[in-house]
Amino acid sequence: MKIYRLEKVQHLPISKERAWDFLSDPKNLKTITPDYMGFKILTGDASNMYAGQIIQYIVTPIFNIPLKWITEITHVKEGEYFVDEQRFGPYSLWHHKHFLKSIKNGVEMIDIVDYKIPYGFLGRLIHPFLVRPKLNEIFEYRKTALIELFGKYKV
Numbered sequence: 259m260k261i262y263r264l265e266k267v268q269h270l271p272i273s274k275e276r277a278w279d280f281l282s283d284p285k286n287l288k289t290i291t292p293d294y295m296g297f298k299i300l301t302g303d304a305s306n307m308y309a310g311q312i313i314q315y316i317v318t319p320i321f322n323i324p325l326k327w328i329t330e331i332t333h334v335k336e337g338e339y340f341v342d343e344q345r346f347g348p349y350s351l352w353h354h355k356h357f358l359k360s361i362k363n364g365v366e367m368i369d370i371v372d373y374k375i376p377y378g379f380l381g382r383l384i385h386p387f388l389v390r391p392k393l394n395e396i397f398e399y400r401k402t403a404l405i406e407l408f409g410k411y412k413v
Contacts, residue, residue: 259374260374260375260382260385261351261372261373261374262372262373262374262375262385262390263370263371263372263373264369264370264371264373264390264393264394264397265368265369265370265371266368266369266397266401267366267367267368267369268366268367268401268404268411269361269364269365269366269367269411270364270365270367270404270405270408270409270411271363271364271408271409271410271411271412272364272365272408272409273360273364273365274337274358274359274360274365275337276365276408277358277365277367277408278336278337278358280407281356281358281367282306282307282334282340283303283306283307284299284302284303284307284313285299285303287299287315289403289407290399290400290403290404291317291396291399291400292395292396292399294318295317295318295319295396296316296317296318296322296324297315297316297317298315298316299313299314299315300314300315300316300326301313301314302314307331307334307340308331308334309331309332309333309334310330310331310332311330311331312328312329312330312345313328313329313330313331313342314326314327314328315327315328319348319392319396320388320392325347325348326346326347327344327346327347327348328344328345328346328347329342329343329344329345329347329352330342330343330345337358338357338358339355339356339357339358340355340356341353341354341355341356342354342356348376349373349374349375349376350374350375350376350381351372351373351374352371352372352373353371353372353373354369354370354371355368355369355370355371356368356369357369357370363411363412364411367404369397371393375389
């Protein structure tokens with residue numbers, strides 16, 4: 259069983275509190291997701307984030323095929339980190355940790371995603387050509403969108 263990991267780090271010139279307020283609100287996911295993904299929250303975005311929260315949404319990540327994705331917020335430490343895990347969706351495993359840390363003149367955001375592709379050998383075969391590039395593209399879009407919203411970090 260092959261489990262992959264994606265790690266992304268981004269610095270923004272905002273406070274940790276402001277970053278938390280934005281990132282912990284499920285309604286803001288659409289803002290930092292590429293338009294072609296057709297991201298639409300169906301349920302679970304009506305309250306502040308909490309452990310046990312279920313969020314259901316539709317995405318069209320490839321070939322314009324809509325997929326229902328259900329995640330659960332499994333861990334939350336207010337202002338510090340939260341974890342979302344897929345309960346139903348395109349992956350065999352999806353465990354996404356979001357960490358925030360105050361740094362000089364801003365905040366450091368760290369995303370760590372551990373994931374497994376379904377379909378055994380076929381999944382492992384398409385991972386480097388389809389899945390990994392698509393995830394990198396989505397996180398690059400997110401990085402650019404956050405810079406446009408909050409500005410570029412200057413050392």
